[in-house]
Amino acid sequence: MRGRPHLFTSYEGEQSLLPTWTQRVMLALFLVLLVTIPLQFVPGVQFLGSDSWLLVLNRVMIYAIGALGINILTGLAGQVSLGHAFFMGIGAYTAVVLGAPASDRFWGMGLPIWIWLPAAGIVAAIVGIIVAPTAVRVRGLYLAIVTLGLVFIGEHLFRNLTFITGGAGLGRDWPELAFRFWKEEEPLIDFSSRGPWFGIEFSGAAKTYFFMLVLLILFTLWHKNLARTRIGRAFQSIRDRDIAAEVMGVADAKNKLRAFAISSFFAGVAGALLGALVGRLVPETWNLLLSVQFVAIILIGGAGTTAGTLLGSFFVVAIPRMVEDLTRMLSVQVRTDGPFAWLGDFIIADQGDFGLVSTVANGPGLSIFQTNLALYGFLIIIFLIFEPLGLFGVWIRIRNYWKGWPFSY
Amino acid sequence: MTEPLLEVDDIRLSFKGVRAIDGVSFHVDEGELFAIIGPNGAGKTSIFNTINQVYVPQEGDIRWRGESLMGKRPDHIATLGIARTFQNIELFPHMTVLDNLMLGRHTQMSAGWFAGGLWLGRAKKEELENRSKVEDIIDFLEIESWRKYPVALLPYGIQKRVELGRALAMEPKLLLLDEPVAGMNLEETEDMARFILDIREELGIAMLLVEHDMGLVMDIADRVMVLDFGQKIAEGPPAQVQRNPEVIKAYLGEDFGVVAAGDDETLEASATE
């Protein structure tokens, strides 16, 4: 037998999620940072620990779970779906029927979270499996249109099934985030109201934050592992070249169906969590705009990558809040004639003068809500044209720049 | 008499009036290197596509160890042990060389979404075992330095090699190679010929080779079939086919003899003048 000096054998280490020590240390530090945000002692990010920002972060994490789901379907398997909001709705209403108490107007079973949360994912996945055979027959734009149809059907159903959803414009109360063994009065762990944990007083938002963080880590690991093993590769091969994938032994319809089911599971869980976080949602929540936000997340973040999906979620959910903070700050500057008043004059249009954004109702210019929409659209276009790899691509470029420093160009 | 590995029995395939394959029969035996030659548009690639059942012939039968393949799904046919490379490279461009080859192991692996997603012991073990098979192939094809690159970034000749690697990763019993040296320079052609011969010698895999490069075919094939306008015009050992007057007339014309890959360029160049 000939000698094989180049045969690579040390792949066992390479196959761990974080092959190098630098990566491990960086991630550990980042995790510590995340865990300590509600404690507000890391300088620079203390503001994130305020209750109002924690609420934003909680929403970011819920969206991230949903976005990891659509990334499996669109980013990995290449099937563009606008139906994500529909599956989130299915999950949310599964949760409310199983978890909320019954009343004379609404269905409810008052079951504990360890039933309603997984069930939300499972029921959404089953609905995904039911619609997938129709959806996987078409591709590209046609698939987007078929799944768009799902959202409209869903909206109609959700508006009319008032005994489940509470009806248009009204909605109903979701079960709270608390762990009970069964239906006992006092929950074992309460994730949503103020109280001490291990002797430290935490707000409800902070407790919810920890709960979401644990869930998000679990879903991220699942996503990452799926992407790098057999099924994840099969999804990617279908995305890249579906005929060649089949000739290599990848069953086309079966794997698309799988992608649909898994993606819907993530969506269902995210929908249930969103309901529980906000407490009360109207059926109109599960609309096209919500689906588009998820497509925006993976486009901005960088389709296919786990890190990009998480970054994109932060971006899309936190941007409205930042726009709000910024406009408020600028409008204060205008009123008090601060050093940035000139910028405020330019952007804010409160006093009937020229400006882009208005902070008062019915003012000239765009409302904050409209500004956000325009900003999403603008960012999606910018990323599609200049950085198809999204924020992830930007990050890679920054990293490569510093790796080569001082010889980078 | 032992049964042939693959048997193609009088198949006909047409596209809206265009007869791509017009009643072709042949067989490939275990461990044999069978070549199909013929001018562009003769129907060579179409024959591959019918074996994979990407195209279903309107008439005739294709049998694998006596069992008909007609109407079976392409991914099922892959599990029987038929692997393939494509004339116009069909790698997965956004996946790395490693992932392309690991995808080739798809039918050999079994971890599902659950075990894989949780990185359970079984899934992890399977990844490692199959990774070692893939590393063997990477070493064999001398593409170590490319393993982490998305294949879209690789030079053409390397992509052709990676595609061969992906097919080998399937541990096939029959390998379909569609113009493996098309567009390659002399050195790359020699490398590829060496790999093909090594595969036959070391692994004993039967091969069905479609090639334009006459020199290569005459050198390495056990038997050759000549195709023209979807019909078989000759079949036999290379030396015999080479002497067949019909073949000389229909296909080889004045260029009879050894046509090296390098000459294609001069031919094309003179054609465009």
Ligand SMILES: Nc1ncnc2c1ncn2[C@@H]1O[C@H](COP(=O)(O)OP(=O)(O)O)[C@@H](O)[C@H]1O
């Ligand atoms: N998908 C298709 N649709 C229509 N015609 C096709 C298709 N595939 C092949 N053909 C036709 O079939 C004939 C044989 O093509 P092909 O098998 O690719 O030849 P070769 O590989 O020998 O060059 C050609 O005339 C080609 O135009």
Ligand SMILES: [Mg+2]
């Ligand atoms: Mg061809």
